[in-house]
Amino acid sequence: MTPASRPNTVEPLPLPEGVEGIVADWSSDQRAFKNVPWGKAMMWIFLLSDTFIFSSFLISYMTVRMSTTEPWPNPSEVFALTLFGHKIPLILIAIMTFVLISSSGTMAMAVKFGYEKNKKMTFILLLITAALGATFVGMQAFEWTKLIVDEGIRPWGNPLGAAQFGSSFFMITGFHGTHVSIGVIFLVIVAIKVLRGDLDHERPGFLTGRKGKYEIVEIMGLYWHFVDLVWVFIFAVFYLW
Amino acid sequence: MAHAEGQQHAHAQGQQHAHTEGQQHPIGIYLKIWALLFILSALSYSVDYFHFQGYLRWFLIIVFMLLKAGLIVAVFMHMMWERLALMYAILVPTLLLMVLLGIGALEADYTFFTRGVFFLKGLL
Numbered sequence: 001m002t003p004a005s006r007p008n009t010v011e012p013l014p015l016p017e018g019v020e021g022i023v024a025d026w027s028s029d030q031r032a033f034k035n036v037p038w039g040k041a042m043m044w045i046f047l048l049s050d051t052f053i054f055s056s057f058l059i060s061y062m063t064v065r066m067s068t069t070e071p072w073p074n075p076s077e078v079f080a081l082t083l084f085g086h087k088i089p090l091i092l093i094a095i096m097t098f099v100l101i102s103s104s105g106t107m108a109m110a111v112k113f114g115y116e117k118n119k120k121m122t123f124i125l126l127l128i129t130a131a132l133g134a135t136f137v138g139m140q141a142f143e144w145t146k147l148i149v150d151e152g153i154r155p156w157g158n159p160l161g162a163a164q165f166g167s168s169f170f171m172i173t174g175f176h177g178t179h180v181s182i183g184v185i186f187l188v189i190v191a192i193k194v195l196r197g198d199l200d201h202e203r204p205g206f207l208t209g210r211k212g213k214y215e216i217v218e219i220m221g222l223y224w225h226f227v228d229l230v231w232v233f234i235f236a237v238f239y240l241w
Numbered sequence: 242m243a244h245a246e247g248q249q250h251a252h253a254q255g256q257q258h259a260h261t262e263g264q265q266h267p268i269g270i271y272l273k274i275w276a277l278l279f280i281l282s283a284l285s286y287s288v289d290y291f292h293f294q295g296y297l298r299w300f301l302i303i304v305f306m307l308l309k310a311g312l313i314v315a316v317f318m319h320m321m322w323e324r325l326a327l328m329y330a331i332l333v334p335t336l337l338l339m340v341l342l343g344i345g346a347l348e349a350d351y352t353f354f355t356r357g358v359f360f361l362k363g364l365l
């Protein structure tokens with residue numbers, strides 16, 4: 001058997017139930033993650049490290065917010081928008097949340113159609129996901145502009161109260177927005193690969209030289225859902241708290 | 242016993258299935274979870290909209306946050322269909338963050354206290 005014709009995942013051993021199964025997998029003197037492609041396992045491990053980065057941001061935000069003696073600006077009012085003559089609290093952030101959740105839904109379905117080798121649906125859903133992601137970034141740019149230009153909020157201080165508000169806000173949402181932007185770029189790349197049939201013909205990737213397979217759609221999906229997951233936490237602890 | 246064996250067999254078949262075709266699940270589950278995430282987001286937004294305050298607010302925010310996070314990881318990221326070896330490798334280390342959270346809260350309380358003392362001294 002030449003290396004090229006080797007299947008991407010090995011035949012899994014029979015799995016004992018529960019903890020015994022974990023011990024069996026980890027102590028088998030083989031790969032620990034049996035029935036997942038290594039690219040997927042590596043994406044999970046990358047996401048674990050990213051979890052620690054975002055958690056460090058959110059926990060330091062908690063620390064500065066708990067320890068400041070200045071009043072914390074009320075996010076409900078800071079992020080309110082006047083629509084049709086009514087001032088609605090936090091409405092922009094709510095819309096951003098729904099946009100990102102919708103993009104997660106379309107991504108999940110893209111993964112499903114990808115494994116069914118349905119090229120057209122996968123491509124369309126990936127593009128919708130990218131478009132929703134770009135919409136999210138656009139709304140974030142609008143939000144930043146409003147905060148910086150209209151409200152005078154800076155990373156080192158603001159007229160509304162505690163200076164730590166600005167530094168936490170720009171750091172956390174900026175890092176998250178960067179993740180979304182990178183995700184949009186990669187979604188477009190994967191969509192093009194799907195459309196060209198790279199994944200059907202196992203054409204090697206431009207940078208990595210790995211054979212194209214539909215599992216890359218799922219790996220892309222893991223990253224994208226993670227971005228949505230982080231937003232769930234930011235929405236809860238930064239905007240709602 | 243026979244039941245347990247049957248379950249194991251079914252499980253092994255499930256693994257086999259997952260192996261040959263990747264993660265394949267009916268589209269309905271994604272649509273249902275999507276709808277559920279929409280409802281949960283609307284609920285957490287209404288916590289703010291209806292001005293719940295105090296412990297009730299914090300409780301509701303955290304419950305909706307954890308439910309949404311759980312649904313995304315379990316279904317959208319397929320974690321509930323993965324082998325336990327992967328599940329534990331990813332989820333257990335995250336629990337360590339609780340330690341950091343605790344240390345951060347202790348430190349913040351202490352900083353707040355010393356700042357209080359410092360500013361009070363300035364006033365006297």
